[in-house]
Amino acid sequence: MNVEIDLRDLARDIAREAGDLARRRRAEGVSIAASKSTLADIVTEADREVEAFIRARLEAERPDDGFLGEESTASESRSGITWVVDPIDGTVNYASGMPSYAVSIAAVRGGVTFATWEALAGAVDVPALGETFDAARGEGSRVASASGTSRLHVASEYPAGALIGTGLGYDPATHAGDIATMQAVMPLARDVRRIGAAAVDLSYVAAGRLDAYFERGLKSWDLAAGSLIVAEAGGSVVELPEDPFGRRMTIAAHADLAASIADRVRSVN
Ligand code: IPD
Numbered sequence: 272m273n274v275e276i277d278l279r280d281l282a283r284d285i286a287r288e289a290g291d292l293a294r295r296r297r298a299e300g301v302s303i304a305a306s307k308s309t310l311a312d313i314v315t316e317a318d319r320e321v322e323a324f325i326r327a328r329l330e331a332e333r334p335d336d337g338f339l340g341e342e343s344t345a346s347e348s349r350s351g352i353t354w355v356v357d358p359i360d361g362t363v364n365y366a367s368g369m370p371s372y373a374v375s376i377a378a379v380r381g382g383v384t385f386a387t388w389e390a391l392a393g394a395v396d397v398p399a400l401g402e403t404f405d406a407a408r409g410e411g412s413r414v415a416s417a418s419g420t421s422r423l424h425v426a427s428e429y430p431a432g433a434l435i436g437t438g439l440g441y442d443p444a445t446h447a448g449d450i451a452t453m454q455a456v457m458p459l460a461r462d463v464r465r466i467g468a469a470a471v472d473l474s475y476v477a478a479g480r481l482d483a484y485f486e487r488g489l490k491s492w493d494l495a496a497g498s499l500i501v502a503e504a505g506g507s508v509v510e511l512p513e514d515p516f517g518r519r520m521t522i523a524a525h526a527d528l529a530a531s532i533a534d535r536v537r538s539v540n
């Protein structure tokens with residue numbers, strides 16, 4: 272077995288355990304612990320508890336690896352590998368009782384940004400929907416559910432136009448620009464979805480459920496696992512330079528569609 276497969280299997284096992292914990296806590300009721308960057312950007316007690324659980328599991332298994340998570344202080348790597356973790360991606364869905372929330376866990380080498388890391392392995396568990404997506408570098412990507420495990424492939428044909436996922440930032444000051452971008456992309460679209468969890472959007476692109484996904488302002492933990500799952504499903508993930516709010520644009524799709532979306536994004540920014 273190669274190291275990427277070991278890392279993927281560990282990410283998958285811990286993501287599933289963490290997903291179970293998040294789902295149990297959701298059933299017991301959710302309390303908002305705080306607002307972060309804006310009032311709309313919330314964290315629940317469960318986000319913190321699930322991150323602490325994942326961190327403790329990783330530290331026990333791989334004490335020399337670094338850690339970067341959404342809800343706690345980062346630690347440096349001594350092994351060269353860092354775990355990039357979103358304990359609950361889609362916290363607003365989680366708090367609102369909607370099922371599209373996910374645990375996202377990735378192992379990367381090098382830096383801890385999309386531009387600087389080499390992603391080795393990742394898992395996205397969607398506990399309320401009973402699916403786990405995962406990937407190991409060079410080994411493809413998969414989805415597992417009660418009905419079995421299957422390999423993922425991005426869509427390459429969309430005769431009726433592309434089904435495109437996107438998201439809006441939590442800062443109302445950014446909404447007008449994001450809506451202008453959406454308008455510019457619409458001629459390529461059959462329809463749009465705003466699922467509310469970047470890791471789920473990316474996993475759905477990998478699975479060919481969405482043809483494409485684009486969003487500004489994603490953080491490393493939002494896209495570390497999902498972007499590898501897209502790439503290993505034959506897709507392309509590109510980042511465009513920062514907008515005036517300091518947010519990079521992430522686009523995930525089959526390479527040709529990603530390039531067409533990038534052209535349209537650039538036409539309005
Ligand atoms: C958010 C979700 C959302 C996206 C935001 C992310 P969080 O992550 O992925 O879909 O629009 O940009 O921050 O805060 O729920 O972990």
Ligand code: CA
Pocket residue numbers: 318341357358359360361362
């Ligand atoms: Ca989160």
